[in-house]
Amino acid sequence: MPALRRAAGVLAAVLTASALSLATAGQAAAADVNNAKNAGYESGLTNWTCSAGSGTTVSSPVHGGSAALRATPAGQDNARCTQAVAVRPNSTYTLSAWVRGGYAYLGVTGTGTTDVSTWTPDSSSWKQLTTTFTTGASTSSVTVYTHGWYGQAPYYADDVSVFGPDGGGGGDPEPTIPAAPAGLAVSTTTSSSVSLSWNTVPGATGYNVYRAGTKVQSATGTSATVTGLSPSTSYSFQITATNTAGESAKSTAVTATTAQSGDGGGTALPKHVVTGYWQNFNNGATVQRISDVQSQYDIIAVAFAEATATPGAVTFNLDSSGLGGYTVDQFKADIRAKQAAGKKVIISVGGETGRVSVGDAASATNFANSVYSLMQTYGFDGVDIDLENGLNATYMTQALRSLSAKAGPSLILTMAPQTIDMQSTSNGYFQTALNVKDILTVVNMQYYNSGSMLGCDGKVYSQGSVDFLTALACIQLEGGLAPSQVGLGLPASPRGAGSGYVSPTIVNNALDCLTKGTNCGSFKPSRTYPALRGAMTWSTNWDALAGNAWSNSVGAHVHGLP
Template sequence: MGAAVAAGAAAALTVTALATPAQSADAAAADVNVAKNAGFESGLSNWTCTANSGAAVTSPVHGGTKALKATPSGQDTAECSQVVSVKPNSTYKLSSWVQGSYAYLGVRGTGTTDVSTWTPGNSSWQQLTTTFTTGANSTSVTVYTHGWYGQSAYLVDDVSVFGPDGGGGTDPVEIPAVPSGLAAGTATSTSVDLSWSPVSTATGYTVYRDGTKVASPGGAATTVTGLAPDTTYSFQVSATNAAGESAKSTAVSVRTAKGGGDGDGGVVPKHALTGYWQNFDNGATVQKLRDVSPQYDIIAVSFADATSTPGRLAFTLDPAVGYASTADFKADIAAKHAAGKSVVLSVGGEKGSVAVNSDASAAAFADSAYALMREYGFDGVDIDLENGLNPTYMTKALRLLSAKAGGKLVLTMAPQTIDMQSTSGAYFQTALNVKDILTVVNMQYYNSGSMLGCDGKVYSQGSVDFLTALACIQLEGGLDPSQVGLGVPASTRGAGSGYVAPSVVNNALDCLTRGTGCGSFKPSKTYPGLRGAMTWSTNWDATAGHAWSNAVGPKVHGLP
């Protein structure tokens, strides 16, 4: 979809260059940001937005006091553009910070290859970066940013077109200083916490393990995962901004702990069916846990309660469910354990909001989640935060919980489709960050509308292609097949849109694991290790006579 949008976008940021003599060998030192009013501090000066779609706002901003907010409407993608100067036969680094759904950054008229980049959505600031080279006769280019049809407003700040001064450029940027104070914190058998002193002019950092880039955090701390037990590693960090990357810091040596946990998610079978159990009455069949169909291998109790302390969780049984006592509920969990099932506490939901955006809130999350696991017998947690999450601190929270709970922790996630369109998204980043302790990601293939598949084509929800082509993004984006499940409504009443018949779910499972039952999209390979499927909810399933679990459960348990 990105290529089609780039080709169809209208207005332009044009850069005109003087054909000056060749620069000296020290030309890089003279490179500048040739975009004018790049941070929108002078409102929309030098910028043009289609259909009057743009405005300078004071919040939120990435840097300075203002940012651009542009709102698509109808057939207008809210493209904003400007004219600045470049030099022929020169390379420029194009970047900007964006926030919101389907924010694009691109360039046309380069005289060589036009480029663009985009993000499907992020609730926090994210940097888009690409490069382009001007042709021998190119004295102008078109640099633009825009959103997408039917999407909400997007934000842009701190645009940079960094390269040789074409005459009249502004906002020069210097390469940041080398980070100091690199130190290692907690080291498990598979991960290590790193931190360093912030660099004032840096917009991001690059972490190296034994000389290989392994992470690009936005702040002065990160957790490096995927390490081998009882192994020594050397780490360095550099600082980056629009001008480029600093030299690497002094190295720090770390040895991981010896192994011990298997991280395989407790008693979860190779192929598992997950169901959400409602701790409330919304018109679906009211159940006790003992009433949940034995087809379900993982039962996610919905939902944990947020508290006044950021990150801290609580849980209260709803009287509407009908338990005579908390002890009765705990006995049902123990009975499910005896039957070989896992019961996890789900955090979030459509209206739930648990803020984990600091070290203190990460610790509060882990401490309270572990306390609830011990009190009730929960096997772990399910992350179903539909109002955004911070990948840095949620990763810390889950690792702290894992350190307390050990290798039998069951960790599941239920992101929305938009959250898993790109590995740059916060949810996808979090899943990859905790891949070594993650049980399964059951993405919600509903309430979303049309989405991109891994082949770059747009698919409508409610089809086998929608399930398989979107699952392919996760399967090819870094998750193990055992960590991917298909999340769908149990009945037409279980979601606003996106219900598919159990037969369609089963066809998608066959397509992904066996290469049969596919629609127009067929993966280039099969994934026989696919974990299985999930539904919202066991209650809506019961309302429909268990039609979903009775059809999909045997299919999941019979996968290769």
């Protein structure tokens, strides 16, 4: 019997161990859940506490369901809304939320390890913020929060998620796979891109774009632009909706045919371009004729058109005496020669002392008519908006739309805002750029004469570094502009600006960081932007005075980008 007892004991031990193993495996395999309660604000502010009465729920705009949070910063209050969320110790969670409107922050405190947060500048459409955190050995509850920023517009939040092991505090029901998107339509086409839009799908947290049955990109909102297409070619597109439960069936297909080569927003230009301002005056830099402009420059912006007595209207007067007797006929002939060499020559409106104002419908019409008249008179390919004293997004958009209708799809449209103008999508310049995105060639923000500025990661960066260029470019790249519409604007020499000059090596490193993820500073973008349009300088004249060091280095580098 001892042998039998021993065998029975071994069998019992094995069965017990097996049972424990199965139980442990069952716990380990338990599905992660969203531990946040009332995550979509469908029950008002239940489970949420907002500082100073700053929060309320609204029925529009919403990301999913029928409600969303609207929180308004006021005075010294940043509209902080919080929820205590039950979690498990020693566990990793993904924190996310969909936001829009003013500056919006998402974060968590009380993790027992490293508290984390993320943020975004103003956004006119829903954008997902996501970060991860790990709890400490004794952490059973964390505080999740959203907040805005002092003096900024209200922000909206919806569909908050604290996704990970069940903390035991209960949460919202698990999502179901969303329905297939409806309303898929073609918005605009160029020779190399197709813009699509579709209806919001309840419960969806993202969308996938398919071309001929193959996924080509993802989107967080209800629109997307597919680039890299061939001219005069027909393409079929479908959309799916996604959330944590899975991916929907594909939408009904739509077909779009791209335009002929050279049509639309300057697509006849190279993939990567170098823009240089040409000075119609002598301020100590090398005096040039258009024919003298260095060959590295793809777009030559003639500076500047001037305001007239008619509101919104502009004119251009060649400074023949200041330019050594340069005649109008020679000027026109030089423009034609540059164009024959594949370059674009445009008229720039504004500048540091420019006082062009487009503030109503009449001045918008005057602006469009006068710019188009200059294009016809001198042969300009388009216009550059370099208004450094603010602009009205509504009427400048109207003016540029009217000009586009007159000039046709080959219009070159560039902008050169100051850094402060592109810190937020609520600013007039940023709004205008987004409003005319389908006809916009490139925005070359001026990374000079600005002082320190916020980057897209919420940190403050000073002029003179790779980080200043990349972290500020990130705001535009993630704020709605296509990478092919973003350029870096820098002085060609220390004398070209009051501050902000950096060596061509710094410019090239920033271009590499944004397009390839190499040569970055402390800031490294979350993704790369191979289609980044290029770089701009003030000016071709200061570049010439410095021995063409800028165009020889940056120009060659831009044209060698992937």
